[in-house]
Structures are given as structure tokens and as C-alpha cells.
Amino acid sequence: MNQAPDPAVLRLIRLSLLFGVLAFGAVAYFAQTQRQPSLDPGVHNALRLAVFVLSAAVVVAAFVFRTLRARATEPAAVASTTIIAWAVGEAPAILGAATYFLSGDAQPFFIGVAA
Numbered sequence: 001m002n003q004a005p006d007p008a009v010l011r012l013i014r015l016s017l018l019f020g021v022l023a024f025g026a027v028a029y030f031a032q033t034q035r036q037p038s039l040d041p042g043v044h045n046a047l048r049l050a051v052f053v054l055s056a057a058v059v060v061a062a063f064v065f066r067t068l069r070a071r072a073t074e075p076a077a078v079a080s081t082t083i084i085a086w087a088v089g090e091a092p093a094i095l096g097a098a099t100y101f102l103s104g105d106a107q108p109f110f111i112g113v114a115a
Contacts, residue, residue, distance in 0.1 A: 004075030055115035
């Protein structure tokens with residue numbers, strides 16, 4: 001039988017995931033002051049759409065993971081499901097940060113972080 005990680009370890013994992021996304025967003029912000037983004041408008045629109053679609057999918061996935069977490073009986077399974085859900089939830093924020101870095105448009109980043 002596996003033991004669940006300490007709650008402090010789970011907080012550290014969650015903060016590490018969040019810090020990575022926010023650090024990428026900060027790099028994108030400061031890169032905008034150094035250069036003018038030159039991204040084709042078609043590519044920019046495709047990336048924005050991808051962020052919005054991925055954000056919607058992650059919101060749906062959050063409900064699925066919440067159900068899976070509620071059904072888990074072992075503390076280790078609950079912790080594993082929680083960490084996987086956090087990693088999946090990070091995807092639109094990372095894509096939003098990449099879009100921000102390439103295009104200078106911060107809205108996809110904030111939508112991804114919110115999702």
C-alpha cells in the first residue's frame with residue numbers, strides 16, 4: 001500500500017507548477033520591451049483559438065478529475081490524481097505564455113492562467 005505524500009510536498013509541487021508558468025509569462029512580458037513581435041496574423045489567430053479551445057477542454061477535464069479524485073479510496077491515489085490534474089491544467093497557461101512571447105498579446109496568457 002502506497003503512502004500519500006505530505007501536504008507540504010503537494011503544496012510545493014503546486015507552487016512549482018505555478019511558478020514555472022508565471023516565470024514564462026514574466027519572460028514574455030520583459031521580452032516585449034526589448035523587441036517588436038513579428039508573428040503572422042493567421043498564426044496568431046490560430047494560437048489564440050488553440051488557447052481558448054484548450055482552456056475550455058481543461059475546464060471540462062477539471063470536472064472529470066474532480067470526479068476521479070472523489071472516487072479514489074487510497075490517499076496516494078487522491079494525491080496522484082491531484083498532481084495529474086494540476087499538470088493538465090497547466091497546459092493552456094503554457095500555450096498562452098508561448099503565444100504572449102511570440103505575439104505580444106497577453107490575453108491568451110491570462111485566459112490560460114485563469115483556466
